[in-house]
Amino acid sequence: MIKLIAIDMDGTLLNSQKEIPQENIEAIQAAAAAGVKIVLCTGRPKSGIVPYFKQLGLTGEEYIIMNNGCSIYRTDNWDLIHYESLTTSEIAELQEACDDFEGVSLTLTGEQSYYEVADQVSDLVAYDASLVFDLAKARTLEEVAQEGEIIFQAMYMGEAERLDAFEVSFGESLSQYYSTVRSQTYIYEAMPKGATKASALKELAQYLGLEKSQIMALGDAANDLEMLEYVEHSVAMGNASDAIKQICRYTTSANDQAGVAKAIYDYVLN
Structure with a gap:
């Protein structure tokens, strides 16, 4: 029996317009009313989650996994109950990798702030x-x-071409010491080693006190891979990459066809 549903946001819960389809909201509320824990599991920081979570209308004790697995919050009081973090020396090492790589900048996700290590915030980071x-802040490492x-x-x-070249140059070495993932064409992420959604x-x-056999997870992209491999009830979105679909137990409709709702009705509330 499934007692927890872990739901990715971008490309999964959200449609292409970055909205939650009403069908998804209704299915999630039905699952919660049946006693199933709803856990958003996303690479987003808190600022990019709370407005969407409020739309779900959940009032019980729920949890959100943020920052690609680096933080877990309770939603009834927004307490941080578990986290992984980068040390000052690790941040300096990460910055050194791109110091002389034109067109690639380092950003940092803090508990309250979104930083770019730079003299001023670039257009891409502001976007x-x-x-x-949120609004990014330009700061030195010392600041x-x-x-x-x-x-x-x-x-x-x-930009994709510059980040492609950066990943070719540094991806292998960075992956030895950090959990890394190319989550977007313009984003290459580095988390504390071992920190993933899974x-x-x-x-x-x-x-x-749950077993992985009691968990269903839904996702569509590379940063969902470990999470989907961890659970027994793995669901690929219809818009997911072939690599994701191949490792999942089920495939549901695309995010623009309320695939989350379909999966909940098919595999949880059936």
Whole structure:
């Protein structure tokens, strides 16, 4: 019996217009009313999640896995119950990798702030921050350290061609010391080693006393891979990559056809 549903956001819960289809809201509310835990599991930071979570209308004790598994929050009081973070020396090492790589900048996701390590915020970073309802701050590494926030993860940003070249040059070495994923054409992410959506979902399952056989997860992209491999009830969105579909137990409709709702009715509330 499925007792928890882990749902990716972009490309999964959200349609192409970055909206939650009403069918998804109704299915999620029906699952929650049946006693199933609803866990959004996303690469987004808190600023880019809360407005959507409020639309779901859930009032019970729910949880959200954020920052690609680097943080877990309770939604009834927004307490941070578990996190992984980058050290000052790790951040300096990550910055050094792109110091001389023109067109690629390092951004940092803190508990409260979205930083770009630069003299001024670039247009690309400002655009990405706007997608999560935030404003990026240009800071030096020293200033970031002085502000004292928990830094959950880092993201290299650049136009696709420049980031392709950066990944070819540094991807292999970075992956030895960090959990890395190319989550968007313009984003290459670096998390603390071992931190993924799967590691956070496993942590949360233990916290709640659940087995992975009691969890269903839905996703569409590379940063969902470990999570979908971890659970027994894995669901690929109809718009997912072939690599995702091949490792999943089920495939549902696309995100523009309310595939989350279909999966909930097909595999949880049937």
